[in-house]
Amino acid sequence: MPTVCLTEIPADVLALIEAVQAGPVLKAETLNAGLNSEIAARVHTADGTLFVKGLRQEHCRVWTQQREADVNWYVNGIAPALTWRIQAGGWDLLAFEDVPGRHADYAPGSSDLPLVAEVIGRLSTIQAPDTIVRTMPDRMKAHTSTPELFAGDTLCHTDWFPTNVLITNRAVVVDWAWASRGAAWIDPALWVVWLINSGHTPTQAEKWAARIPAWNIAPPAAIDAFARAAVSVWEEIADGQTQPWVLDILNAARTWRTHR
Structure with missing residues (x-):
């Protein structure tokens, strides 16, 4: 079954992103194309734009986050590069290079x-x-x-x-x-x-x-x-x-x- 995608990034998730980026989130655009993530958003910071996807750590399919992280190095040039991963505050978040396609x-x-x-x-x-x-x-x-x-x-x-x-x-x-x-x-x-x-x-x-x-x-x-x-x-x-x-x-x- 598809996972419901949040229409806004929760404040605690924004705080986690800002901590790893060492600066504020200037803009966040939630996306609804995916079926597997609670959070799917294009996040704009002073350093550039990232695509962030995530699930709560108690979610039954949180293992998919690990799967994405494990695969990324092997599909260099085929998939967007993984920039960082956060496992904190009850969330598992992955940030990828933004592909404007x-x-x-x-x-x-x-x-x-x-x-x-x-x-x-x-x-x-x-x-x-x-x-x-x-x-x-x-x-x-x-x-x-x-x-x-x-x-x-x-x-x-x-x-x-x-x-x-x-x-x-x-x-x-x-x-x-x-x-x-x-x-x-x-x-x-x-x-x-x-x-x-x-x-x-x-x-x-x-x-x-x-x-x-x-x-x-x-x-x-x-x-x-x-x-x-x-x-x-x-x-x-x-x-x-x-x-x-x-x-x-x-x-x-x-x-x-x-x-x-």
């Missing part, structure tokens, strides 16, 4: 598609750090009888919601809360579902995935199994949901499964 457009014909394919290709060559112990076979074991087909040592982002990709002169990937260890073709496969949701046919979507070398050497049976498992995942997410985007993604996953 717009959200990616996955629609057919979009000039963003080559940039996204390029960054997924770069990511598919990065080995997951030892701190990333959650694996794709473990995450998917309730949705397939063959989770071992998804095993690997690649660092997988796994959440290709278009708001998680910022476009400048390149694609920058944010929100690494669900980063996992798995096969190098996992992220291209997940992107296929989002491309179908954005108006591509399954064949067109897979042609974009084929720009990523890891996709082309993946066993077809493994991709087939993943397509079936993806439907099961989204059926679970959609159970009781009324948000149109969730149902749209479920339909896209079903379309891909039928195609495979």
Whole structure:
């Protein structure tokens, strides 16, 4: 379930930020694009602008803050750089360099598609750090009888919601809360579902995935199994949901499964 994003930064959080910045917060703009943070804000100080995200330390998903911190060094040039982390006053806060980009457009014909394919290709060559112990076979074991087909040592982002990709002169990937260890073709496969949701046919979507070398050497049976498992995942997410985007993604996953 998504975490409610606060519309204003609490005074105690502002005080923590000002302490580490050694100066006042001149302006704070809260954002509502993310689904995983209580605090998501662009913070302006005398030293510049940062993107700050955070959760209360008792929050059930505060572990995602550690996941983001663990991953950041390994995705230099792919993700915004982590500037500092605060764990105090009941809060866990991360500050990243601010990337003044717009959200990616996955629609057919979009000039963003080559940039996204390029960054997924770069990511598919990065080995997951030892701190990333959650694996794709473990995450998917309730949705397939063959989770071992998804095993690997690649660092997988796994959440290709278009708001998680910022476009400048390149694609920058944010929100690494669900980063996992798995096969190098996992992220291209997940992107296929989002491309179908954005108006591509399954064949067109897979042609974009084929720009990523890891996709082309993946066993077809493994991709087939993943397509079936993806439907099961989204059926679970959609159970009781009324948000149109969730149902749209479920339909896209079903379309891909039928195609495979």
